[in-house]
Structure formats: C-alpha cells, structure tokens
Amino acid sequence: MYESIAVVGATGAVGRIILDQIESRKLPFRKLTLLASARSTGKKIQVGSQEYTVQPLVPEAFEDIDLAICSTPDDIAKWLVPEALKRNCTVIDESGAWRMDDRAALVVPEVNPEALKNHQGLIASPNCSTTQMVVALKPLHDAARVKRVIVSTYQAASGAGLGGSRELEECTQAVLQKKEFTPEVFSHQLAFNAIPQIGSHKEQGYTSEEMKMVYETQKIFGDKSIRVSPTCVRIPVTNCHSETILVETERKLSVEEARKCFEEFPGIRVIDDLDQKLYPLPNECTGQDEVFIGRIREDLSCGNGLNFWCVSDNLRKGAATNAVQIAEALLKETPVSS
Amino acid sequence: MYESIAVVGATGAVGRIILDQIESRKLPFRKLTLLASARSTGKKIQVGSQEYTVQPLVPEAFEDIDLAICSTPDDIAKWLVPEALKRNCTVIDESGAWRMDDRAALVVPEVNPEALKNHQGLIASPNCSTTQMVVALKPLHDAARVKRVIVSTYQAASGAGLGGSRELEECTQAVLQKKEFTPEVFSHQLAFNAIPQIGSHKEQGYTSEEMKMVYETQKIFGDKSIRVSPTCVRIPVTNCHSETILVETERKLSVEEARKCFEEFPGIRVIDDLDQKLYPLPNECTGQDEVFIGRIREDLSCGNGLNFWCVSDNLRKGAATNAVQIAEALLKETPVSS
Numbered sequence: 001m002y003e004s005i006a007v008v009g010a011t012g013a014v015g016r017i018i019l020d021q022i023e024s025r026k027l028p029f030r031k032l033t034l035l036a037s038a039r040s041t042g043k044k045i046q047v048g049s050q051e052y053t054v055q056p057l058v059p060e061a062f063e064d065i066d067l068a069i070c071s072t073p074d075d076i077a078k079w080l081v082p083e084a085l086k087r088n089c090t091v092i093d094e095s096g097a098w099r100m101d102d103r104a105a106l107v108v109p110e111v112n113p114e115a116l117k118n119h120q121g122l123i124a125s126p127n128c129s130t131t132q133m134v135v136a137l138k139p140l141h142d143a144a145r146v147k148r149v150i151v152s153t154y155q156a157a158s159g160a161g162l163g164g165s166r167e168l169e170e171c172t173q174a175v176l177q178k179k180e181f182t183p184e185v186f187s188h189q190l191a192f193n194a195i196p197q198i199g200s201h202k203e204q205g206y207t208s209e210e211m212k213m214v215y216e217t218q219k220i221f222g223d224k225s226i227r228v229s230p231t232c233v234r235i236p237v238t239n240c241h242s243e244t245i246l247v248e249t250e251r252k253l254s255v256e257e258a259r260k261c262f263e264e265f266p267g268i269r270v271i272d273d274l275d276q277k278l279y280p281l282p283n284e285c286t287g288q289d290e291v292f293i294g295r296i297r298e299d300l301s302c303g304n305g306l307n308f309w310c311v312s313d314n315l316r317k318g319a320a321t322n323a324v325q326i327a328e329a330l331l332k333e334t335p336v337s338s
Numbered sequence: 339m340y341e342s343i344a345v346v347g348a349t350g351a352v353g354r355i356i357l358d359q360i361e362s363r364k365l366p367f368r369k370l371t372l373l374a375s376a377r378s379t380g381k382k383i384q385v386g387s388q389e390y391t392v393q394p395l396v397p398e399a400f401e402d403i404d405l406a407i408c409s410t411p412d413d414i415a416k417w418l419v420p421e422a423l424k425r426n427c428t429v430i431d432e433s434g435a436w437r438m439d440d441r442a443a444l445v446v447p448e449v450n451p452e453a454l455k456n457h458q459g460l461i462a463s464p465n466c467s468t469t470q471m472v473v474a475l476k477p478l479h480d481a482a483r484v485k486r487v488i489v490s491t492y493q494a495a496s497g498a499g500l501g502g503s504r505e506l507e508e509c510t511q512a513v514l515q516k517k518e519f520t521p522e523v524f525s526h527q528l529a530f531n532a533i534p535q536i537g538s539h540k541e542q543g544y545t546s547e548e549m550k551m552v553y554e555t556q557k558i559f560g561d562k563s564i565r566v567s568p569t570c571v572r573i574p575v576t577n578c579h580s581e582t583i584l585v586e587t588e589r590k591l592s593v594e595e596a597r598k599c600f601e602e603f604p605g606i607r608v609i610d611d612l613d614q615k616l617y618p619l620p621n622e623c624t625g626q627d628e629v630f631i632g633r634i635r636e637d638l639s640c641g642n643g644l645n646f647w648c649v650s651d652n653l654r655k656g657a658a659t660n661a662v663q664i665a666e667a668l669l670k671e672t673p674v675s676s
Contacts, residue, residue, distance in 0.1 A: 205635030227639035297543030301565035
C-alpha cells in the first residue's frame with residue numbers, strides 16, 4: 001500500500017487516464033494528491049467517489065509523498081524530478097527527459113521487470129511508440145533473439161496531447177468546409193494528410209521520436225546489438241498508434257510459432273484472420289490496455305524475417321497504463337509501507 | 339501522330355485525368371473516342387475545346403482504333419483487351435488483369451523503356467503503389483544495384499476510385515457528427531482509422547496489393563532476385579500515396595550520392611530539409627506528375643541500407659500520367675502512322 005501518491009499533470013490527456021487506471025486497477029493508497037501547472041490549479045476532478053482539488057506543482061508539494069506519477073512536458077520533468085527525489089519521493093516519469101539517464105530505470109513491466117530491482121528512485125516509462133513495439137518484440141526475442149527491427153509508424157493525433165486531438169478535429173472540419181486553417185500543434189495540416197516528422201531533427205537525418213525507438217529499445221532489452229531502423233509518421237487518426245514491424249531473428253521463427261509466442265505473452269492480444277478481414281484497427285483498440293498484433297507473416301525478402309502489424313492505445317499502454325503497472329510492480333518489489 | 343485514340347473508362351477517376359493529360363501534354367491524334375460502361379453512355383465530356391459524347395463499350399468499338407488507353411476494373415479488362423487486340427488496336431491497360439501475363443509489357447517509361455521494343459500490342463501500366471516505388475528505385479539500382487526493399491505504404495482513398503474518395507468524406511462527416519456509418523467501398527471505417535489491408539488475401543498472408551509490389555517490381559526490373567517485403571495500409575488521406583522505403587544495395591550509397599541520383603533522374607523531385615520541416619506531403623503533391631522524395635538518410639540497422647519517404651499522386655504518375663507517357667513513348671518507338 002502506498003501512503004501517499006501524487007499524480008503530476010493530472011489534467012492532461014495522459015494524467016486523466018492515470019487517475020482512471022489508479023481507480024479501476026485498484027492501486028492501493030491512503031492519500032492521493034493531484035498536481036498541475038498554475039493554469040489548472042483549483043480545478044476539481046472526480047476520482048472514483050471522491051472529488052479532488054488540483055494543487056499547484058511546486059517543489060514543496062513532494063514533501064511526504066511516497067510516489068509521484070508524472071506526465072508533463074520534458075522541460076517541466078527536468079526540474080521536478082530532482083526536487084521529488086531530493087524529498088525521498090519515488091518518481092515514475094512519463095516524459096522523455098530522463099529515460100536515457102543512467103540513474104533512471106526504463107521499464108515496461110512485462111518486458112524488463114528486472115530493471116526495477118535496485119532502482120534509484122526514478123523509473124521512466126518509455127515513449128509510446130517504443131512501448132508497444134518492445135512488448136511485441138519481447139516474446140520473439142525470448143524465443144529466437146531479435147537482431148534487427150524495421151518499423152514504420154502510423155501515429156495518432158492524441159500523441160501530441162489534448163491539443164493534438166482537438167487540432168485534428170478542427171482541421172478536419174475546416175478542410176471539409178473548404179475554410180483556411182493554420183495548424184499550431186502540428187507542423188503541417190494533419191487532416192487528410194500524412195506528416196513524416198514527429199519531434200525535431202535529432203541526428204543523421206532522424207527525428208527525436210525515431211531515435212527514441214532506437215535507444216530506448218536497446219536500453220530496455222539491455223542489448224546495444226539490437227539494431228532498429230525507424231520511420232515515424234503522424235496520420236489523421238484520433239487515438240492509437242499503429243506500426244508495421246519487420247523483425248529479423250537469429251533463429252528462424254515460423255508464423256505458427258510466432259503467433260503462439262504472441263498469444264501466450266501477457267498484455268498481447270492477437271487478431272489475425274485476413275480472410276475474415278480481421279486485424280487490429282486503431283478505432284477498435286482505443287480505450288483498451290493491451291498491445292494488439294495482426295497480419296503475422298513470413299518476410300518474403302529475408303530468411304529469418306517476420307512481418308506484423310501492431311496497434312496499441314498510445315495514451316494507455318503507451319503511457320498511463322504502463323505507468324500504473326510500474327506502480328503495481330514497484331509495490332511487489334519494494335513495499336514502501338504496508 | 340495517332341489516327342484514332344480511344345479512352346476506355348473515360349468517366350472514372352483515372353479516365354478523367356487521362357483525358358486532361360492527353361490535352362495538356364498535347365498527345366497528337368486525329369480522332370478521339372470516349373468509351374464507358376452502359377451507365378455512363380451518352381454523357382457529354384469536354385476535352386480541350388471540344389465536347390465528346392461517351393460511347394458504349396462494346397467489342398466493335400475497337401474497329402479502326404489505333405490505340406486504346408483503358409482504365410477499367412479487372413473483370414472488364416479481361417474481356418476487352420483480347421477484343422481490342424484482335425482488331426489490331428494497341429492497348430495501354432491500367433487494370434491489374436494483364437500485368438503479369440507474358441504477352442504484356444509492363445512499363446514505366448523512365449524505368450524500363452526497353453520493354454516497349456517488340457511489344458505484342460499490349461502494354462500494362464503497373465499498380466500505383468509499384469509505379470512510384472520503381473521510379474524511386476531506378477536511379478539507385480543503376481548506381482548501386484538494389485537487392486532488397488522493405489516498404490510500408492500510406493495509401494489514399496482515391497486509390498479505390500471516385501467512390502473511395504466520396505466514402506472517406508461521407509464517413510468523416512458521419513464520425514464528426516457522431517452518426518452511424520456503414521462502409522461499402524472499404525472493409526472498415528476509414529475516417530480517423532488505418533486499415534492494414536488493400537485487396538484480398540493472395541498468398542502466404544499477403545494481400546493482392548502487396549504481391550503486386552513484389553511481382554511487378556521484379557518484372558519491371560527484369561530481375562527476380564530483387565526481394566520486396568511490403569505492407570500496404572489504407573489511411574484517411576484523400577489523394578496521393580506515401581511510402582516508407584528501406585532499400586539495401588549491393589554497393590553502399592551515401593546519403594549525398596543517393597540524393598544526387600534522385601535529383602538527376604527525370605520524373606523525381608527531391609524535397610528534403612528536415613530542419614526546415616520540408617518533405618513531401620500528400621496534400622501538397624496532389625495534382626502533380628512527379629514522384630517526390632524526402633527524409634533521405636542512412637539506415638541505422640544495416641551497412642548498405644538507405645531510408646526515404648516517397649509520395650506521388652496515385653491517379654497521375656500512379657495511373658493516368660504513366661499511361662499517357664507510355665502512349666508518347668510508343669509513338670517514338672513504333673509510329674502507328676505519321
């Protein structure tokens with residue numbers, strides 16, 4: 001049982017789902033504090049049967065908090081995480097600010113729970129596009145050792161927060177009514193379009209979002225020899241990221257063997273019957289906590305390759321659900337109090 | 339100069355652009371006949387300064403026609419092509435019915451003009467998703483020999499014809515207004531969704547659209563050793579297909595060398611400056627005849643790999659423009675009359 005939990009960024013797209021998940025998964029706690037930026041301070045939010053007033057996000061807010069689950073922009077996370085740690089508050093951080101820091105464990109509980117042992121107070125949750133991919137890769141890696149991954153993403157507007165979802169809807173309305181629209185959240189019109197850039201230019205022609213998929217995957221598997229070749233694309237989908245994944249393994253995996261690996265893995269659901277037009281669709285996976293896999297087939301271009309299609313709710317398993325699952329796993333690992 | 343050209347399927351999404359292209363590219367002819375199914379017979383269509391009445395598509399219509407440019411469903415193409423050939427009419431066929439037939443040349447004029455020599459009267463234009471890819475691959479193949487291609491597509495509604503474009507718009511309206519919508523053209527709701535199936539289940543878990551990319555690419559390059567690993571996905575874009583392409587070459591190509599290859603190739607335009615957020619976007623490439631390339635970068639997962647993003651108007655270079663370019667090339671190759 002946690003004595004006192006804080007949810008930071010409680011009014012954001014992910015923050016709201018973190019609160020839902022704490023309630024619906026019955027994460028045990030005595031006290032819950034909701035923190036957010038000045039703009040949202042004073043707002044009232046219902047969690048289960050109780051109403052909470054959003055408190056200001058200041059360093060002192062972390063006094064007497066056991067665990068903070070934080071979903072904020074990177075720049076906020078940069079200052080708040082040290083302030084929380086300094087006050088002996090364990091932090092689960094959703095931002096991209098700390099994931100590759102040596103002091104942070106980077107954890108997807110189904111994939112690398114061992115990284116929670118001897119953590120130093122800071123556990124980062126991976127980027128949404130990485131999380132669903134590493135869940136999909138894990139059973140294949142255990143069975144046949146993953147050597148190389150080629151991934152193209154089809155990412156939803158909600159990955160850019162509530163503002164992203166709103167802009168997609170407003171932009172779509174404008175295009176249908178043949179009205180002018182100036183995008184603010186996305187760098188170009190997203191409605192009826194595909195934007196091959198998520199994040200800024202990071203290195204060697206790759207974006208920050210793409211390099212997250214490279215580095216975070218290697219850190220989670222603890223294996224820098226796993227090579228990842230990513231292209232991240234924003235498409236006009238409201239919620240749920242989709243990915244085409246080609247994985248090359250050391251040992252050849254048949255389609256049947258791969259399907260069995262997926263089906264037996266916790267947190268994965270296989271929907272795969274092309275003749276019946278059955279495969280995961282973003283509009284059907286939204287609001288669900290699993291990683292969905294379909295279109296499993298042998299790669300035609302390489303001996304040990306396997307192609308599949310992977311969809312997951314980027315706000316849930318890609319963010320909120322994974323954070324709350326980390327909180328659950330931490331409780332088993334190092335009971336803060338009981 | 340052609341004595342007499344027929345455009346078959348003149349009222350369809352591609353047919354209309356074929357007529358535009360014949361006019362704007364000034365394909366030389368003396369007589370033009372517009373043919374279409376019974377439903378469209380009698381319709382009047384303006385081409386340049388002249389009005390044409392759509393004639394019924396019957397076998398006798400091909401008497402005294404030099405060249406028929408045909409854009410029809412596969413089942414129509416199956417019977418009409420032999421009827422036209424039998425009447426000594428050269429056929430440029432957009433459908434998927436004849437492309438892999440040994441009697442058909444499969445041609446993209448910039449890529450394999452040599453296939454037009456000694457053709458047997460039937461020239462097929464490749465599938466839209468193949469055409470833009472082989473244009474992009476050709477200069478790389480010439481420079482460094484393409485061995486393997488991994489491609490994920492982001493395909494537009496217009497690939498399913500006028501009905502596809504209409505359904506995307508109606509479906510989008512319905513979703514925004516929270517109304518029920520039953521898709522008819524697409525197998526699932528396309529608005530705010532991504533459908534990882536185009537065409538029917540063909541073989542080994544791949545769809546017919548995907549296998550077209552495999553077989554047509556090999557036929558166009560005359561090289562069955564080129565291995566293609568495709569995933570075809572329909573996304574809610576009105577027009578223009580996008581593709582993420584990872585190409586592995588025999589000899590290593592630097593990014594600079596690849597960019598130069600692309601820039602010097604006819605029919606390709608490079609838009610590639612990530613820092614300035616410049617790359618091809620489907621909503622900006624619509625209505626243009628070129629194949630657009632951006633996001634050119636070295637693959638991080640393999641020594642001789644190159645990643646890029648490729649966008650083209652599937653109704654133009656992917657269909658109508660390529661057909662009219664074949665007609666132009668044929669005229670140089672084997673002047674039907676002069």
